[in-house]
Amino acid sequence: MATLEPARKQFTPAMGYNFLTGLYDFTVRLTMPENRIRQRLVAELNPQHQEAVLEFGFGTGQNLIRIHHYNAPTKLRGLDIDPKVKVLAEKKLAKLGIAVPLDLYDGGTFPYPDNSFDKVVSSLVFHQLSKEGKFAALQEIQRVLKPGGRLVIGDWGQPSSRAMRMAFYTVQLLDGFNTTTDNVKGLIPVYMEMQGFKNVQEPDYIDTWLGTYAYYTAVCQKASLMRK
Template identity: 55%
Template sequence: MSTTKFIPALGYDFLSDYYDLAIKITMPEKKFRNRLVDFVNPKEDEKILEFGFGTAQNIIILKQRFPDSDVQGVDIDPKIKSIAEYKLNKAGIHAPLFLYDGNKLPFEDKSFDKVYSSLVFHQLDSVTKLKCLLEINRILKPEGELIIGDWGKAKTKWMRFSFYLVQLLDGFKTTNDNVNGLMIKYISDARFKNVEEIDHINTSIGTYSYYLANKINY
């Protein structure tokens, strides 16, 4: 499988083992993850995908709150998948996890009712952002929901200053679009409707924003 080059968690592969610790130290983890799950709000018989499952912390919270929910995950990083599988097994949670090559998602058209993602898109360059959003659009059912939690436009000068730490780790090229408030444009360009920033949380390293959109019914 030919894999597209990607930026690992925290910017460097050797730091991936410390990702959970870094999140706990720099962000209000319980608050921002639970609010994301609030927006996902799984319903009966819905099929849900996490795009970029990371260490599976969002899946664990979602399955603990909604045990009967049907959630799967996809990611590009084999090392992070191993960490996620270990954590899911330890928590006694079953959720299928898949790797993909960074190009086409390994799912059929119109497969999912909802796709959500957290702290992924700030690691993607402009071309890859749009490509991934178009792939998510493809696998969503008509009127399906997209929920993204990621770094957004800084709400205060201090938020903008503190976000430089994220940019130093993950790169200015990929993160500039986020902090300049362009996520709504990318989502709209990927043929989604009703695109809006519905909430945000100011953290010690920047403004974490929540975006909601629907696939156009066609």
């Protein structure tokens, strides 16, 4: 008997189209200072021994590998919506002998109890989510983070110049204008604050051939604690 898969919400694949997913790593290497961008992300995350860390939207596993190399005892986990990237990431991690549990979900509730993680990191995912999707993801991240936990987001931000604005049209043509316009307007940190995150900051940004990649950090504050 065939097993019925749970209905998955619609999502944008890593490169905008499903048939391009296999080219993701090559394209990132070609169009971005990948090492610099990912190293800066991991440095901002600064994973410690025995901390529980979740990558939301792990893609082909490039950040998970770097986080593991930065601090191997960190208790890492990955969550994504796309079964295709899970296969790619699993193969890559297995080849390197890195054991990280990778989870798939349907785009709704994260498959973890409240207060599961010390830190959540996410790179290049929020520009693929609708406005409602961005808020829903922030809400789930807040739920699974421990009080005082840290969120680090790296994603397309407000272009640093006219040239960066022009460059970003390439991403918008692939991923769509609907999900990416809020990024261009610099609304990701605004949404983080609206969702209740505290101490929201933009510590850095890096210009790439495709646009300005910005870093956003915040601390998780739980509504129940805020009322006390």
